[in-house]
Amino acid sequence: MLALKRRARKINRMLGELYPYAVAELDFTNAFELLVATVLSAQTTDIRVNAVTPALFARYPDAKALAEADETELQELIRPTGFFRAKAASIKALSTRLVDEYDGEVPDKLEELVTLPGVGRKTANVVLGNAFGIPGITVDTHFGRLSRRFGWTTAKDPVKVEEDVAELFEPKDWTPLSNRVVFHGRRVCHAKNPACGACAVAALCPSYGEGETDPEKAKKLLKYELAPGREELHARMMAAETRAQLRAAGYGLEA
Structure with missing residues (x-):
């Protein structure tokens, strides 16, 4: 167990050096926005959610406004995220609960968050960790696979x-x-054909070899700012430029 713990913590340190800019990839300015955005992110990409939420929160800036939203209008605003009818019902219902039980504020306790419509442990931990600074482990499909x-x-x-x-x-x-x-x-560590040969923690990974091990071939599998030809974007992210700054400079942040 001690050896496993040491190796795990070394991997975390190395990933911290590789991604000093790693934060939640959903855009938000407060806990309510992050909560709604995380619910919307089910079965879609954060990039797609980020394309929808500016108009959504301009129209419905808080729980009270969203609780009173016209459901048809709400569905149209979030349609690009998929499953828009179910998601509209969830975010409207959770907003109503926030207004009725928490004075429109998002609670900062996991046991309360998971009682809200559409909110499970993953969503609760995203909100706790990234909006409230309360430690939580977010187990999505990527985290589970890499763990x-x-x-x-x-x-x-x-x-x-x-x-x-x-x-x-x-x-x-x-x-x-x-x-x-x-x-x-x-x-890097994709579900299918991970880029093992371009992985910074390959030497510590017991699953090394599941994917492409040739360094040059593996580099071609990298995505987002690590993808070939996106060195300038990566450099600006390493320099702590925000997503908003990068978009304003004309950078696309898709895979």
Whole structure:
């Protein structure tokens, strides 16, 4: 267990050096916006959600406004995210609950968040960690996959993955770890054909060899700012430019 913990923490440190800019990839200015955006992100990409939320929050800036929204209008605003009828019902219902039970504010306790419509542990931990600074491990499909590849867990159940990984790290590391691992999963350690030969933590990974090991071929598999030809974007991200600044400069942030 001690060796596993040391290796896990070294991987986290190395991912921190690789992605010092790793934060939640959903745009938000407050806990309510992040909560709604995370619910909308189910079965779609953060990029697509980020394209929808500016108009959504301009029209419905808080829980009270969203609770009173016309559902047909709301559906049209979020249609590009998919499953828009169910999502509209969820975010309208959770907004109503926030107004009725929390004076329109988002609670900062996991046990309260998970009672809201459309909110599970993953969404709750995203909000707690990134909006409130309360440590939480976000087990999405990327985090679960990489945790198994790294040997941190063998579990498929997200709650068990969360429990197993929590034993390896200090609580203060849970949120940044979650963001770094998700970044790595989206950019390097893909579900199919991971770019093993271009992976910064390959020497520490017991699953090395599941994907392409030739360095040149592996580089072609990298995505987002690590993709070939996007060196300038990567440099600006390393220099701590925000997504808003990068978009304003004309950079596309898609894969």
